[in-house]
Amino acid sequence: MINGIPLYWYLIVSAALFCIGLYGVLARKNAIAVIMCVELMLNAVNINLIAFWRYITPAAISGLSFAAFIFVVAAAEAAVGLALIISIYRNTRSVDPEKIDSMKL
Amino acid sequence: MTLQQILFIVISLVVLGSAFLVVTTRNLFHAALFLVVSFFGVAGFYVLLDAGFFAAAQVLVYIGAISILFIFAVMLTRDVITAQRGNSQWQAAAFVGAFLFLLMAILLGPFSITIRGHQFGNANWPFDMAGDAIKAAPSNFVGTMGSGLVSMDQYGVPFLLAGVLLLVAMVGAIWVARELRGREAEKAAAETAIDDADMDMNQPVQETLPLVDTNEAHESHDAAAVEKH
Numbered sequence: 001m002i003n004g005i006p007l008y009w010y011l012i013v014s015a016a017l018f019c020i021g022l023y024g025v026l027a028r029k030n031a032i033a034v035i036m037c038v039e040l041m042l043n044a045v046n047i048n049l050i051a052f053w054r055y056i057t058p059a060a061i062s063g064l065s066f067a068a069f070i071f072v073v074a075a076a077e078a079a080v081g082l083a084l085i086i087s088i089y090r091n092t093r094s095v096d097p098e099k100i101d102s103m104k105l
Numbered sequence: 106m107t108l109q110q111i112l113f114i115v116i117s118l119v120v121l122g123s124a125f126l127v128v129t130t131r132n133l134f135h136a137a138l139f140l141v142v143s144f145f146g147v148a149g150f151y152v153l154l155d156a157g158f159f160a161a162a163q164v165l166v167y168i169g170a171i172s173i174l175f176i177f178a179v180m181l182t183r184d185v186i187t188a189q190r191g192n193s194q195w196q197a198a199a200f201v202g203a204f205l206f207l208l209m210a211i212l213l214g215p216f217s218i219t220i221r222g223h224q225f226g227n228a229n230w231p232f233d234m235a236g237d238a239i240k241a242a243p244s245n246f247v248g249t250m251g252s253g254l255v256s257m258d259q260y261g262v263p264f265l266l267a268g269v270l271l272l273v274a275m276v277g278a279i280w281v282a283r284e285l286r287g288r289e290a291e292k293a294a295a296e297t298a299i300d301d302a303d304m305d306m307n308q309p310v311q312e313t314l315p316l317v318d319t320n321e322a323h324e325s326h327d328a329a330a331v332e333k334h
Contacts, residue, residue, distance in 0.1 A: 002153065002155070005153070012209075018205075020121065020128055021128070023128055032179055032182065039167070043147045050156050058240050064250045065259075068250070069267055072271060076270050076273075083279070086282045
């Protein structure tokens with residue numbers, strides 16, 4: 001189903017998705033939103049991996065395996081990150097990344 | 106324009122538009138719902154790329170599990186959700202994002218710009234495939250991938266490590282987010298009190314007032330919970 005779609009279309013869309021996620025990570029004022037944006041960035045990486053697999057090496061499985069591992073890492077990251085935020089919220093009643101600075105020297 | 110191209114453009118508009126709303130909308134709950142729309146569009150990309158297994162995994166893992174986690178987290182922290190959009194450095198963040206996107210667009214596409222005689226970008230991009238160069242869709246790639254993941258010659262060890270990572274993340278998430286009760290809570294409160302006293306001696310100028318307040322609130326909350334039991 002890739003007739004007529006050049007590979008760079010996928011690469012540019014995923015670059016745009018990655019940059020939107022990067023902007024969110026740097027600019028959002030809520031730690032949960034920051035983790036959402038990290039998930040957007042991981043999705044952009046996954047689009048890249050699967051697009052390269054389909055266009056360049058459809059017979060090999062390395063791109064697919066990397067994409068599967070990114071799924072695993074994204075799930076683990078979301079679980080641990082949200083648990084940390086819930087714990088921080090319980091102790092400080094805040095989820096603002098700028099206010100969580102008790103480990104600062 | 107072929108049907109695939111139209112589908113691609115529609116899906117990319119959906120993905121990028123909802124991703125933009127995720128990073129700009131004020132209401133965090135709406136952001137979580139737009140995140141679901143964005144994940145769904147990415148699953149559409151996987152269908153266009155002949156990777157149906159990954160489209161199904163995207164719907165199951167991202168929409169079914171991760172988005173639900175986000176919605177739960179948003180609801181658990183509902184009373185502190187601020188109405189503000191961005192923090193103090195959002196302009197710098199927007200500049201970094203836009204600059205990086207321009208850089209990647211020039212690097213990744215078959216475009217080039219000329220600045221003062223120097224050409225940037227590659228007009229003859231090596232991966233610009235069209236027509237006959239498109240390779241046939243692989244058949245039964247899920248079976249090949251599955252046997253590659255469990256075979257020790259290929260990805261067996263990373264696959265096992267991924268399982269260990271998931272287990273550790275699950276145990277760690279439960280351990281981090283658990284609520285302390287009874288004697289454990291008293292012990293933790295005593296430790297925090299000692300830490301606060303140390304901090305006071307070392308840095309008397311530090312703003313410790315809000316911390317103490319929250320500790321007291323927490324203790325009284327715990328005490329109320331114990332009484333209820």
